[in-house]
Amino acid sequence: MVSGDLGFFLRHIWLIPLFPLFGAVLMLLFGRRLDPQHAHGHAHGRGAGHGLISLLCPGMVGAAFVFSLGAVVQLAALAPADRSVEVVVFQWLTGSGKFHADWGFLLDPLSSVMILVVTGVGFLIHVYSVGYMGHQGGYYRFFGYLNLFVFFMLMLVLANNYVLLFVGWEGVGLCSYLLIGFYFHRKSASDAGNKAFLVNRIGDAAFLLGILLLFAALGTAQFTEITRILRIGDYSADTQQYFNLTALCLFIGACGKSAQLPLYVWLPDAMEGPTPVSALIHAATMVTAGVYMVARSNALFVLAPETMGLVAVIGAATAIFAASIGLVQNDIKRVLAYSTVSQLGYMFLACGVGAFWVGIFHLYTHAFFKALLFLGSGSVIHALSGEQDMRKMGALKDKIPWTFRTMFVGALAIAGIPGLAGFFSKDEILWQTWSSQDGAHRFLYDVGLVTAAFTAFYMWRLMNLTFYGRSRVAPDVAHRIHESPPVMTLPLGLLAAGSVVAGWIGIPKVFHFPESWPSLEHWLSPVFANPVAETAATEHSSAAAEWGLMALSVAIALGGIWLARRLYHHKPEAADALERRFRPVHTLLYNKYYVDELYNALFVNGLAKGGGTALGRFDAVIIDGGVDGAGWMTRFTSTVSIWWDTWIIDGAVRLGSFLVKFSSYPVRILQTGLVQGSALFIVLGVILIFGYYLWG
C-alpha cells in the first residue's frame, strides 16, 4: 500500500539499508588506499584517511538510525490497523506459476523495533570501535565488514518476504564469519569462523526447506500474504498437515542462527572475533535474527502447537544449559557468550509459550545490556592489554571507574533487579510461561527461575572476579592499566542509560500505569494479533499471583548476587572449597558438558573422517575398480582389434596386392626392355592396322 499520503521516510524505507552499504562498498574498495599504514598493522601515524573512516562508517549507521527514527515516528502517526507499510523497489525473482519474490521492504511495528535496535545499538558500537580498533591493523577492513553487516541485518529485518529475508540471513552469516576470523593469522580465530559457518549451514538448509514448504503449502513467500491467509484460514485442509513440519524447519533455521541447542556450539567460539563484533553480531543483533524470524512467522507457529511446544522446551533447556556452563568459565568473554546463549533461550521460551511480543521485548532490552556488558568487557580487556582470563584480573574498580560503573548497571539489568530493563522483560517471560495455557508450562517456569538464579550468580561472579577483591593482574601489565578514551566510555554510558530505561515500555499491567504510558505490547499487537493465546494469558491471571512470582524472581536474583558476592569477594577460599567438593560437576561444567568433544567424535571424526575413510574405500574399490575395469576392457578390445586389423584388414589388402602381382606375371614377360622388341611390336601393330584396312 504505497500511497502519496505516506510520509517521506515511510515512502523511502528502502534507503535505510543503503547508507551502511555505501560505507561498506567504499571501505572494501578504497579503504586500503585511505588508510595504508594500517593495512600492515603499524599503529604509528594516523592519516586523514583514518579520520575519514572513523567519521564515515559510524556516520552511515548514524544516518540509518536517524532515517529509521523518522520512519518509525511517521509509522506511529498512522492508525494502528494501517501500521504496515510495504515498499516494493523492483520485482526480483519471478518464477513459473504464482511464485514471485520482490525486492520489497516492510515496515510494521515488529520491524520498526528491529531497525531501531540494529541501527541504534549498531551506531553506538561503531563509535566504540573507533576507539577500540583504532590502534589495530585492518581498520578499514573491520569497518567495511561491520557496515556490510549492518546492511545485511537491515535487509533481514526489513524484507517483506522470506526469500529476501534469506538474502539478509545469509549475508549476516557471511559477515559473522568474516569478523570472527578477523584476526585470521590466528588459527583458533579462523577455525572458529569455519565452525560458525559450518554449524549455521545445518540450520540454513532447514530454513530454506521451510521456506520452500511454506511456498508449496500457501503459494506465496510474502509475510503479509502468509499472515492474512493463515489468520482467516484460507487454506485447504490437506495443507494443514504441513504446518508443523514447516514451522519445525523454520525453527531449526532459527536454532542455527540464534545458537540454540543443539546448534549453539559456534557462538562461544565466535568470541575469537574483536569484542565490538561480539557485542554487535554475537549478542545484540544477528543472533536475535532467529527470534525475529520465529516472531515474524507467528501466524504459522500458532497453527503448529507441537512445534511451539518444542520451541518452548528447547528455549528453556538452552537457557539453563548455557547458564550452568557460564557459572564456571574463566574467560570473561566466554561467560558473556554463554550468557547470550542462555538469554536467547529465554526469548525462544517466550515465543514457544505464545508470548511473541515478550520474546521481542527481551530481544530489545537484551540488546542494550548485553551490548553494554560486551563493550565493557572489551574495555577491561583493552585496559589489561588483551588479558581475558578473569583469574588474572581483580580490583579494577577504581582503576577503570567508568567501565566499572556502566558494567555494574548492565549486570544489575541482566540479573533482573527491579526498575532496570532486564527485570521487566525477563519477568514478563517467566510470568507468561507460568500463566500460559492454564499452567501447562509450570515445569518450564521452574527451569526459567533456576536460570535466573544462575544468571545473577555468574554475572556477579564476573563482576567480583574482575572489579573487586585482590588484584591478580600480571605485574608487567599492572602499571599500564588505563581507562578507555571517551569515544569508548561514551557509548558505554549511553548503553547503560538504555539498560535502565529500555524496559519501561513493557511495564506489567499490575502496576496500573496510566493508559497513555507507551506499551510495547500494545505497539506490537497488530503483528501478533492472536486473540486465543492472549485472553488465556490475561484473563486467568490473578494480580496476587503475578506479584508473588515477581517477588520470588527478585528474591532469586538477589540470592544469586549474594551468593556470588560471598563466594568470590568475601570468602574466595570458600569458592575453592566448593569447587573441590563438587569436583566432577565442576569439571563437567568447566568442559562445557564435553559437547564439543562429543560433536568432534561424532561428526568431525565420526562422520567427516569416518565418512572420509568410507568414501576413500569407495573411491579405491568402486570408482578405481570401474576405471581399472574400463582400462582392462579397453586393452582387451584393443587386442581383439589388433588381431582383426592384422589378419582381416591387412590380409584383405595383401590379398589384393598379391592378386595384382600374380596376374601381372603373364604380361611382364613382354616387357623385355629391348628397344628393338618394342619397335617390333610397333611394326606388327602398324601391319595389323593396315592389314585390317586393306583386307578386313
Added chain:
Amino acid sequence: MHPVTTYHYLVLSAALLVIGTIGVLTRRNIVVILMSIELILNAVNVNLIAFSNQLQSLNGQVFAIFVITDAAAEAAVGLGILIALFRNKETVNADEVDILKW
C-alpha cells in the same frame, strides 16, 4: 626403255621402307639402326617427291625439305645419346641396353 613413272618411285620408296624397317628391327649396332631410320625417312621423301611430281604441286617438296631438316636434327640427337651411352656402358649394341623394364 620405259619412262620412269610415279609407280616406279613408289616401288623404290616401299623397298627403302622395308629395308629400313628390317634394318631397325634386326641390326644390333645402334649406328646402323640410326642409318636404317634415315633409310625409312628417305623412303618417305621419295614418296613425297613422287606425288609432288605427279600432282605438279610444290607442297610435297616443301614437306621433303622439312623431313630432311628433321632427319638432320634427329641424327644429331641420336648420335649424342649414343655417345653418352657409350661413355656409360662402353657399348653401342642395342640388345645390351635393356634396363628399361620391370
